[in-house]
Amino acid sequence: GPGDHGIIVKLGAPSIINYIRMLLWDRDIRSYSYYIEVSMEQKDWVRVVDYSQYSCRSWQYLYFENRVVQYVRIVGTHNTVNKVFHLVSFEAMCKVKIPKMLNDIICPNYNVATVDKSAVVIEGVSRARNALLNGDTKHYDWDSGYTCHQLGSGAILIQLGQPYIISSLRLLLWDCDDRSYSYYIESSTNVWEWEMVVDNTRENCKSWQVIKFPPRPVVFIRIVGTHNTANEIFHCVHFECPSCEDGRG
Template sequence: MDRNRLLGITAVDISDENGVKAGTTDGIIANGGSDVTIVVDNVELPAHRDILVQRCRYFEALFNSGMIEATSKRIEIRETSIDGFKSVLRYIYTGDVKFTSINSTFDALRLAQMYEFEREFEDIAVDFLKKACTDNNVCFIFNEAILLSLDALTDFTIEYMNIISYNTRKCENFDQLSLDALNEIITRVAFCVPDIELFHSVVGWMKVNPSKSAAFTDILENVILDSITVKEMTALPSDVLKAVVQLIQQRKTAGKTYCFKNKNVAALKYGAKVLTGGTTSFFEENAKEVSNLTNEFSDEGILIDLGHRFKLNSFELHLNDEDTVRSYFYWIDVSEDNINWNRVIDHSKYPSHRLQKLYFEPRPVRFVRIYGRAPRDCVFEIARFCAFYTTELFEVDSKTTLRIPSDSVTLHESNIRFESLEGPFDAYFDYGPNVYKIGLLLQLSQPYLIDSVAFKVIERDAHAFRYIVEISTDLICWTRVFHGESKGSCYFKKQPVVFVKITGIFNDKNDRFDRVFLDCPAITK
C-alpha cells in the first residue's frame, strides 16, 4: 500500500519548477517605481517600502527604527537563500506562496518566524514538506522541524518513520541530529533494528557530539543496554562508558517504554516475533495459525516478543474455532524482561470462543506468554493476536481479571452462540401435569463480570405462563436470577457469566418462542 495514502497526503514531484520564477517580484512592481532594494546572495530585488511596512511587522519596526537600513534604501538579508526569500516576498505582496525545494522552504519558514507571519504561511509550507517527505529525507525534515518547533510536522515525520519501519541505517544525517531531535526520535520511533544496532548508532552520535557529554546518561536511559557485551564496552569512549556503567549500576538498562495510543504494536514493523509455539510469519498478512501444539497447559505456551517495551492495557485474541461447538480455556502472562511475569488475563476456568477483547491495568510489556487448553482431540490455536494501549474507557475486576461491561455484550450476534433447548419435553410438575419447558441457551464469547440481565420474549399464539432465567460458567452449576412474566430486568450479585439460559413454561410441547431480546447486563435508559 502507498505510504502517502496511509498518511493522508497526495504525492508531488518536488523537481517541478512550480515556485517563484526570476522576475516574478519585478512583475509585481512593474506599475510603480520601487523605493527600496533588498539584497540576498548578491541578488538585488526591488521593493516598495509602504507595502513592506503595511504587511510585515518586521519591516515596519525596521523602517521606524532609525537604523542605517531605514535611511539607505538598501537592505541586505543574510543567512538565507534567494529562493527562500522570494517565497517570503511573494507572500508579502500577494498573500500567495509556492515552494521550489525542501531547503528553500525551511529558509522561508525561518524568515516567516522572524517576520511574525500569520499561521497560514507556516501551514502551506508544512503541507508542502509533508508531500515532499520520502524515506531518504524524512530524518532531515524531522530534525529541521524540531529546530523550528513545528509540532505538526514533527508529529507527521514521527508517524511516517513508524509506518515505514524506519531504521538508523536510512538516516544519513543521524550524527547531525540536534540533541532535542535525538531524544525525540529514540523515545517516539520504535526502530525495527536489533537493540545493539540502535545503541551503536547513538554511540556514533555521541562521538560526533562530545560537547553534549553531560546529556549522555539521560540519552542512554532510553536505549536498551541489556545486549552489550564486555568486549563492546571496552571499546567505548570514556564518557560513554561512564554513562553505561552508571545505568547498569542503577539497573536502568531496559530502555524506553513506548506508548502508541490505539495502534496495534504486535506487528513486524516494530520487531514482533514468535519465540515458541509458532513462527514469526504469524504476524504477516494471510499467515497461518500459531499454536502451542498441546491439549494440556504447557510450560512454554505461545511466547511472543514484541520487539520493544510498550505501555499496554488491551489485547485482542482471535481463537481459531472454525466450528460452532469448540471452546478454549486460556490465560495470559506478561513480562518486561522475560524473567519476571505477571498474569493479566485468567480465563483458565471459563470456556471461550471466537474474538476475545481483553483489558487490564496499563503496564509496560515486551513479552507475552499465552497458555491454552483445548477440548480432547483438538489443539489450542489462535488465528490473530493484537496488542494495544487503548484510550477506550473500561473497567476490570483486579481479582478475577474479568471485564465489567458498561454496555450489553449480547447486542452483536457474532459475540454469542445460540442453542435451542428442544425435547425430550418432560412434564414440569411444579406447575402440574401437561406443562413443558422450552428454552434458549446463549454462550457469550468470553466471561464477563455481570450483575444484571434484561429480556423480552416476543410470542405468537402460544403464551408461556412463566419464564425462568439462569446463568452459569460451566453448564453444570446454574444460578436462577429471574422467575416471572415475558419481560423484565433482574439484578443480582456481580459474578462471572458465560452462559445464559431462558426457559419458558408452556402448555404444549409444540409451542415455541418467536423472538427473544436479551441485554446482558441490563441497559438503563
C-alpha cells in the same frame, strides 16, 4: 502438555500495553480456556488475565493495568474438542480508557450478548441461528423472528464470548397475541455448575422482561420455559445482557 510454554509473542520494542484483542479459532462451537502472562526479559512473568476456569470463544477483548512489556505468553489450558490451543490473530496496544473491571473481568455497561462480541446461541430452534441476539425487536411474527424450545425438554442456551460481570438482563417474550409465559433463567461460567438468576415459574409473564440480580461472572445463560397459555412451546424474540433499557450502550 508438560513443558509446553504456550505461544510467546515478542513485541518489537518494550511497550506500555493495557489491552489485548485476540481471535480464538471459531469455525465450530468449541470453547477454550487460557491465561496470559507478560514479561520484560522472559524471567519474571506477571499474569494479567486468567480465564483458565472459564469457557471462551472467538474474539477476546482483554484489559488490564498499564504494564511495560516486551513478551506476551498465551497459555491454553482447555479445549472442548481436542488437546490443542488454536490462536488465529493477536493484537496488543495501550488504550486511553479502560472499562470498569472486577479483577480481570469486564463489568460492561453495553450489551455483550451480540454476535459482534462473540456471543452465540448454542441451544434453541429458530429460522436464523442468532435471531435472538441480532438486536431486532420489531420484525417478528407467527413464523419467524423468535427462538423457541419445547416445554418439558431442552432450553434456550446462550454463550457469551468471554466472562463478564453481569447484574441485569432483558428479554422479549413473543407477544403477537395475549398469551403469557412462565420460565426460569440460570447462569454459569463453565456449563456444569448453574446458579439461579430468576424463578418466574409461578408468574404469568408477557412481552418485555427486565431482570436484576447481584453482580456475578457469567458466560452461559440458560432460559427454560415452563408454561405457555397458548401452546406447548416457549418463544423468545430478543435477549440482551446487561439490560440496556435505560439507554446505555
